[in-house]
Amino acid sequence: MPTFDGYSTSREVVDAFASQVQGRTIVITGAGQPSIGSSMATTLAHASPAHIIIASRTAAKVEPVLDQIRKINPVVKATFVQIDLGDHESVRSAANEILVATGSKIGLLINSAGNMAIKEYEVDKQGIETQFSANHVGHFLLTNLLMPALLVAAAEDQERGARIVNLTSLGYRISPVIFNDYNFSDGKTYDHWTAYGQAKTANILFAYGITARLKARGVAAFAAHPGSNIDTNLGSHLSMEDYGAIPAIAKRNTGTDFEFDEPRFKTFDQIGATPLAAALDPSFSSKGHSYVANSQVEEPDEIARDPRNVEKLWKLSEKLVGQEFSY
Template sequence: MSRFSATTTGPEVVNAFREQINGKTFVITGPSAKSLGAETAIMLAAANPKHILLLGRSESKIKPVIEQINAINPAVDARFYHLDLSSLDSVRSSAQNINASIDKVDVLINYAGVMAVKEFETSKDGIEIQFAANHIGHFLLTNLLMPKLEAASPGARIINVSSVGYLLSEVRFDDWNFHDGKCYIQWLAYGQSKTANILFSVGLAARLKKRAIYSFSIHPGLIFGTNLGTHIDDESFELLGKISQERGMPALQDQKPKSLPEGCASALVAALDDSLQGASGAFLSDCVTQNTRAYAHDVDNVEKLWQLSEELVGQKFSY
């Protein structure tokens, strides 16, 4: 039985695995102040990592996080790198800068994302914005950082932050861009991107097994107080309730909200717990592995997503 649960907090996980953090390099996307990414970085600082690299669009929103890290532990090298996941050029530039500045990446946590953008919007590369920012940008970033992850192996880890929202939709392989917005539904687009996070983790686990690099996806829980819900209004909530019922997804009122410290715990367990090495590719919720619906781990879907992602980024990655 796991020593962790739904009420476990990030600091408790960090305290349990201090030795796995000491001297390590962590890369975190989406670490603006008061986000899960920021809170995770701040928690890690207490256990003396060597580097914490914080990747985001706005340095002004991440500077306070770096200041908190420095206040907790001045020995930690905390740095900001510009990253716009909705621009493949930005992803490539960010990866190039990181690869040139450090020797290895022990843990990559792909937190950044957007949720339920109400009106159809595309990235700079013409990809529906949720699919672009939540999956495609992370697909490219992760693969471009792979040499540094390999340098940290055996034992490097990749954590893709998904959601129980994956239950809202499969990946629409034949219409991932919603007929260029003609049939766009915000929650289906969100669900598609979250299913992609899980499939990507399964694909990475299979491809990287011989390199002893482990990959996991996680559901952080229902968390209020972050900026993720910026696009959501009463009409959006009503639509979510309808689709959730149709898809057999737990209703919001049936889910117990988590605090930010509790919301960070599953990602930290996935990143640090050695007992999970034999479960690479697993989906974690409430700090333990959970089963997913078949479409989120189906081998054919894993391969179809990998091929689609390569096509959209215009680059192949073979392991």
């Protein structure tokens, strides 16, 4: 079986695991152009999935990606579903639309939408801090609403099962989830990097929570750190000075030293490789951890894998979306 690293490309990963893609229904959030999601969506099209659904806020940003998918492989059905992850009514409506469009069977869900280090304190429609909302809480709700369709796919295709991939970041090391003050005292104690770290830690804890509950039923979840790329515009509002502040903030929040990983920057062709490996590599299910970096499973820091934090996050998330999910 091939192995990949921080320099592998998205296409190399998809070509190696094409049999994991063929004929499957795939849902990707975000994926407006240019983004990690759009890179993954167009690359996956080469391996002939049955259907790629992109759930995103703005149709105009997604239509060029859908057109590209159809151009790459006219056999692949490509669909847009409107969603605002910061509006739980919108998430519920989108989930219903996706379930109808997929015939309630989804082999792969990639939670790719998100934001990064928003400098001013903002809240979503429910009053939840916007980074925690867009990166984690909205995806927690969407994922669980789509779970019946993932379980159907896993039961019908036991060899491949079903997978969920959350996009996280090495930035999780900036902060744990602040369970007693996730909303930063309504903004009074807000720090944009701490909020980002909290959200990215939540992405990993959520993956552990899904796997603990559903691995025995064929659904595995991973949180993938794709690396950094300047083409996606995710951090276009940030300066090098902003990035330079991270180590001190991380030290203050966690007591540990923060170091950027290598390669420091990846090309647009490389940026989707790690989440695609998390989605497709069959060997990952037996590795015992839910964090993937540079296309390999790794053990994350304790703040992102402690079983007590996994369960605390699940309970907090249920409270924030107003619904319990037990399996």
